[in-house]
Amino acid sequence: MEVYLFYIVATIAVCTGVYLIFEKNPVFSALYLIQTMVCIAVLYILLEAQFIAAVQMIVYAGAIMVLFLFVIMLLNLNIGQEKKDALPYQKIPAILIGIALFAVLCIVLKSKLLQGKQGEYTTAYINNVGNTKLLGNLLFTDYLLPFEITSVLLFVAAIGAIMLAKRKI
Amino acid sequence: MINASIMTFNILNILPILVLAGFGMIVLVTDVLSSRKWVNRNILAYISLIGIIIAAVLTRSSTGTTLFSFNESFVTDNYSLFFNFIFLLCAGLTILISHNYIKREDINYGEYYALILFSTIGMMLMASGADLLNIYIGLEVMSISIYILTGFKRSKLISNEASLKYFLLGAFATGFLLYGISLTYGTTGAINLKQIASFIAEKGGMSDPLMVIGMGLLIVGLGFKVASVPFHAWVPDVYEGAPTPVTAFMSVGPKAAGFAAFLRIFLTAFGSSHLEWQKIIYILAILTMTLGNVSALSQTNIKRMLAYSSIAHAGYLLIALVSANDMGVSATLFYVLAYIFMNIGAFAIIIVLSRKGDECIQINDYAGLGFKHPLLAIAMTLFMLSMAGVPPMAGFVGKFYIFSAAIKSGYIGLAIIAVINSVISVYYYLRITVIMYMKEPAREFVPLTISPLMVAAIVISVVGTLQLGIFPSKVMEIAQRSILMMR
Amino acid sequence: MINYLPILILFIIAVGFAVTNIGLSAILGPRRPTREKLTPYECGIEPVGTARERFSVKFYLIAMLFVVFDIEVIFLYPWAVVFKSLKLFGFIEMLTFIGIMLVCYFYIWKRGGLEWD
Numbered sequence: 001m002e003v004y005l006f007y008i009v010a011t012i013a014v015c016t017g018v019y020l021i022f023e024k025n026p027v028f029s030a031l032y033l034i035q036t037m038v039c040i041a042v043l044y045i046l047l048e049a050q051f052i053a054a055v056q057m058i059v060y061a062g063a064i065m066v067l068f069l070f071v072i073m074l075l076n077l078n079i080g081q082e083k084k085d086a087l088p089y090q091k092i093p094a095i096l097i098g099i100a101l102f103a104v105l106c107i108v109l110k111s112k113l114l115q116g117k118q119g120e121y122t123t124a125y126i127n128n129v130g131n132t133k134l135l136g137n138l139l140f141t142d143y144l145l146p147f148e149i150t151s152v153l154l155f156v157a158a159i160g161a162i163m164l165a166k167r168k169i
Numbered sequence: 170m171i172n173a174s175i176m177t178f179n180i181l182n183i184l185p186i187l188v189l190a191g192f193g194m195i196v197l198v199t200d201v202l203s204s205r206k207w208v209n210r211n212i213l214a215y216i217s218l219i220g221i222i223i224a225a226v227l228t229r230s231s232t233g234t235t236l237f238s239f240n241e242s243f244v245t246d247n248y249s250l251f252f253n254f255i256f257l258l259c260a261g262l263t264i265l266i267s268h269n270y271i272k273r274e275d276i277n278y279g280e281y282y283a284l285i286l287f288s289t290i291g292m293m294l295m296a297s298g299a300d301l302l303n304i305y306i307g308l309e310v311m312s313i314s315i316y317i318l319t320g321f322k323r324s325k326l327i328s329n330e331a332s333l334k335y336f337l338l339g340a341f342a343t344g345f346l347l348y349g350i351s352l353t354y355g356t357t358g359a360i361n362l363k364q365i366a367s368f369i370a371e372k373g374g375m376s377d378p379l380m381v382i383g384m385g386l387l388i389v390g391l392g393f394k395v396a397s398v399p400f401h402a403w404v405p406d407v408y409e410g411a412p413t414p415v416t417a418f419m420s421v422g423p424k425a426a427g428f429a430a431f432l433r434i435f436l437t438a439f440g441s442s443h444l445e446w447q448k449i450i451y452i453l454a455i456l457t458m459t460l461g462n463v464s465a466l467s468q469t470n471i472k473r474m475l476a477y478s479s480i481a482h483a484g485y486l487l488i489a490l491v492s493a494n495d496m497g498v499s500a501t502l503f504y505v506l507a508y509i510f511m512n513i514g515a516f517a518i519i520i521v522l523s524r525k526g527d528e529c530i531q532i533n534d535y536a537g538l539g540f541k542h543p544l545l546a547i548a549m550t551l552f553m554l555s556m557a558g559v560p561p562m563a564g565f566v567g568k569f570y571i572f573s574a575a576i577k578s579g580y581i582g583l584a585i586i587a588v589i590n591s592v593i594s595v596y597y598y599l600r601i602t603v604i605m606y607m608k609e610p611a612r613e614f615v616p617l618t619i620s621p622l623m624v625a626a627i628v629i630s631v632v633g634t635l636q637l638g639i640f641p642s643k644v645m646e647i648a649q650r651s652i653l654m655m656r
Numbered sequence: 657m658i659n660y661l662p663i664l665i666l667f668i669i670a671v672g673f674a675v676t677n678i679g680l681s682a683i684l685g686p687r688r689p690t691r692e693k694l695t696p697y698e699c700g701i702e703p704v705g706t707a708r709e710r711f712s713v714k715f716y717l718i719a720m721l722f723v724v725f726d727i728e729v730i731f732l733y734p735w736a737v738v739f740k741s742l743k744l745f746g747f748i749e750m751l752t753f754i755g756i757m758l759v760c761y762f763y764i765w766k767r768g769g770l771e772w773d
Contacts, residue, residue: 055730063723063726149310
């Protein structure tokens with residue numbers, strides 16, 4: 001059942017991702033991006049990562065998408081206004097390289113080499129302890145330093161917003 | 170149940186980082202309160218300098234040990250301490266040369282100093298990070314601070330454009346880096362560099378193609394930060410648009426931090442399979458050196474010229490990475506230190522000659538400087554000769570060590586290409602000297618006002634350039650003791 | 657996974673409800689459009705210009721600051737879950753984090769980042 005769910009959701013995610021790229025209206029692109037984010041949140045749930053799924057919904061599909069929409073409104077891109085291709089010579093090599101990378105990924109997937117190291121936490125263990133609890137324990141003990149530095153990172157981001165986007169200082 | 174193991178928690182190791190973070194916040198709070206009578210904005214530079222000096226003293230006090238802390242994700246060894254010194258020196262010199270500049274350009278905000286201190290935190294974390302997560306977060310803190318600093322001249326379009334360009338391309342590069350990290354994690358199941366190394370050793374090399382792709386993406390991400398060809402396209406525009414002291418800062422700091430992380434990751438985590446990545450870096454090094462030097466030949470704007478020259482220097486440093494031996498590591502440390510003195514010194518002279526509304530950055534603007542301001546011209550000549558690698562300057566010794574490291578590892582062809590490149594570079598570095606002394610002044614030189622802080626910066630740079638060039642052995646000894654201890 | 661069944665059912669009902677109603681009104685409703693009926697507010701004031709105006713960058717600033725503090729709050733959740741087992745250590749840890757964010761908030765406030773000038 002979970003496998004089928006995975007295939008359904010993954011297909012939707014890929015389709016909306018493709019629509020996102022080929023959609024002319026940037027607001028629609030943003031809406032497709034929200035759909036992709038929601039699908040990824042479902043994939044996280046399938047991986048028993050409920051907390052990450054919630055964060056994905058709250059932060060990405062919520063807050064960051066609002067930010068995206070504001071930027072689109074700020075730029076006020078005119079719909080249907082075809083831009084001249086500034087880099088015409090890049091098109092064909094880009095497509096070829098993209099296909100090549102995709103082929104490499106397919107070969108890797110097919111050759112069953114994709115067998116990374118098994119993690120120490122099994123699904124049963126995670127379900128027993130609780131995903132959020134496990135994550136909290138790791139984050140606040142082993143990964144304490146990155147967590148604290150994150151506050152500096154957020155601070156820098158706030159300074160950036162003020163310095164670059166505020167009219168009067 | 171889980172027992173929350175309070176791990177190897179050693180606050181002393183991150184004390185310099187804490188001090189810098191604290192002083193960064195003090196600077197900001199002082200600045201936002203500066204509408205009050207008792208606070209003067211001019212003291213902000215001094216507060217930041219005090220913070221840097223305290224951090225340097227704390228760094229000095231813990232030399233000679235190798236300590237892992239925070240679940241083995243943060244390492245304090247001579248290698249990271251040497252790099253921390255380099256970053257602190259770079260931040261200190263930048264503050265010295267920017268004090269007058271930002272007052273003149275009406276961008277005297279506390280954020281300027283705070284962002285320099287915060288980005289130094291990021292660099293220190295990159296040099297000390299023993300797992301990919303710490304290195305990544307350090308890189309983000311450093312990069313985002315510098316994106317903002319690039320756009321710090323808020324009313325100037327060229328500065329805004331540079332900031333946007335740097336940010337967009339930098340975000341893509343970070344994406345590559347993260348993808349590389351996740352593929353590495355996916356195959357090895359570890360983000361700790363030691364564990365990655367032992368996993369690869371167990372498997373007997375890079376058998377997994379995903380691993381190879383991950384490593385390649387890591388090269389892309391870090392290659393962008395150190396401005397190596399073909400990830401260099403942003404460099405000239407960003408260097409030209411950024412405020413000049415910021416250009417000085419970012420041509421040295423992020424490059425040094427990028428190489429710190431580059432060496433740490435590739436020599437420890439991927440050390441056992443160096444034959445694989447050496448080929449890639451080998452080609453990158455040749456491209457970077459050659460393209461940097463050849464493009465610099467035709468520049469008429471001195472900031473763009475120094476941008477291409479900084480690409481070329483990244484190429485020389487990549488040679489040290491290719492050699493992948495202890496000598497290469499110590500040569501990198503020495504070269505980066507020498508590069509700080511000569512590069513920030515050169516930018517200091519550019520700032521001294523510029524005025525508000527007139528950046529004075531065309532190379533022809535320097536005509537006749539030798540007669541009008543002989544001391545400045547002598548200093549500039551010294552820095553240019555040092556960058557060209559003329560003995561007895563610091564740059565020569567640095568290049569000598571790097572090329573010997575390459576020869577020691579058997580890369581004689583690479584060393585020959587590097588020497589040819591050095592010879593090419595002499596042309597454009599000496600052109601400035603020739604213009605300064607041999608040409609009639611194209612314009613009036615107004616009387617210059619040099620602040621004491623600026624004098625201090627130039628004197629430190631001159632002394633550093635000569636000291637490292639004439640008596641390199643002492644610093645080289647320290648550098649040799651600072652090779653990576655993680656293996 | 658079975659725990660998510662109610663959510664799935666709710667989701668299906670929500671989508672089905674919307675699709676049914678819009679579909680029914682599209683099929684059944686008569687359509688006689690006039691100029692007046694097609695204006696955004698049929699009984700409101702006359703529209704002045706287009707709705708495709710550029711937004712001010714101020715909205716972006718507020719949204720950006722919101723994201724910063726949103727992420728801060730996200731970290732509080734797993735912390736609260738493991739708070740009991742971490743004891744004082746976890747408390748000090750979070751105090752440092754919140755302290756830095758508090759300085760950040762103070763800075764934004766004093767810089768006028770929250771004002772609509």
